[in-house]
Amino acid sequence: AQSVTQLGSHVSVSEGALVLLRCNYSSSVPPYLFWYVQYPNQGLQLLLKYTTGATLVKGINGFEAEFKKSETSFHLTKPSAHMSDAAEYFCAVSEAGQGAQKLVFGQGTRLTINP
Amino acid sequence: DTGVSQDPRHKITKRGQNVTFRCDPISEHNRLYWYRQTLGQGPEFLTYFQNEAQLEKSRLLSDRFSAERPKGSFSTLEIQRTEQGDSAMYLCASSPDIGQGNTGELFFGEGSRLTVL
Numbered sequence: 197a198q199s200v201t202q203l204g205s206h207v208s209v210s211e212g213a214l215v216l217l218r219c220n221y222s223s224s225v226p227p228y229l230f231w232y233v234q235y236p237n238q239g240l241q242l243l244l245k246y247t248t249g250a251t252l253v254k255g256i257n258g259f260e261a262e263f264k265k266s267e268t269s270f271h272l273t274k275p276s277a278h279m280s281d282a283a284e285y286f287c288a289v290s291e292a293g294q295g296a297q298k299l300v301f302g303q304g305t306r307l308t309i310n311p
Numbered sequence: 312d313t314g315v316s317q318d319p320r321h322k323i324t325k326r327g328q329n330v331t332f333r334c335d336p337i338s339e340h341n342r343l344y345w346y347r348q349t350l351g352q353g354p355e356f357l358t359y360f361q362n363e364a365q366l367e368k369s370r371l372l373s374d375r376f377s378a379e380r381p382k383g384s385f386s387t388l389e390i391q392r393t394e395q396g397d398s399a400m401y402l403c404a405s406s407p408d409i410g411q412g413n414t415g416e417l418f419f420g421e422g423s424r425l426t427v428l
Binding site for chain 2: 200205228230232237238239240241242245247286288290297298299300301302303304
């Protein structure tokens with residue numbers, strides 16, 4: 197069974213500082229990996245995804261993530277935080293090529309940006 | 312371009328009442344998913360449709376929950392005899408079928424928040 201662990205339910209950084217949100221996954225087959233962002237009382241918006249190919253993937257709003265198979269990790273980074281980045285971030289995994297392709301989510305990391 | 316639409320956005324009900332949520336997926340998407348998200352948690356899978364067929368149901372979907380997608384387009388999620396533990400955000404998502412542009416991504420609606428008093 198697949199699972200996702202997000203280290204740190206709450207991360208706080210200063211505006212302009214590096215953002216690092218950690219995600220480790222467990223999957224018995226090659227995974228598809230995703231980061232979604234959720235603003236209050238809204239649905240989930242895709243930030244970026246890894247399916248195959250280049251292990252460093254770039255997403256919207258300046259975010260990027262690197263798939264490291266040996267570490268079973270898919271950490272999300274952004275070089276310089278902006279106030280508008282304050283939100284809840286979810287890492288998710290699905291099994292490549294499987295029928296339902298349902299996503300399994302981590303518990304989320306709430307990102308707070310300090311002025 | 313219309314995304315996934317959910318209705319109502321908010322529902323407050325008394326314990327024991329029935330509630331129904333509707334989801335309209337992106338029009339060309341064959342696959343439709345329901346997730347539940349409780350406060351401070353990630354979304355949890357409830358059920359999945361391919362066209363009108365309900366192909367998978369989570370153990371979270373008790374017998375008080377029923378989901379339908381009668382014509383393979385919109386879907387409804389009904390909760391009977393609501394309990395306070397049903398209070399959550401119910402998220403709907405859709406995606407294209409394999410071979411029709413599916414890249415593994417799910418496209419989510421804005422959710423229907425249920426509060427059971």
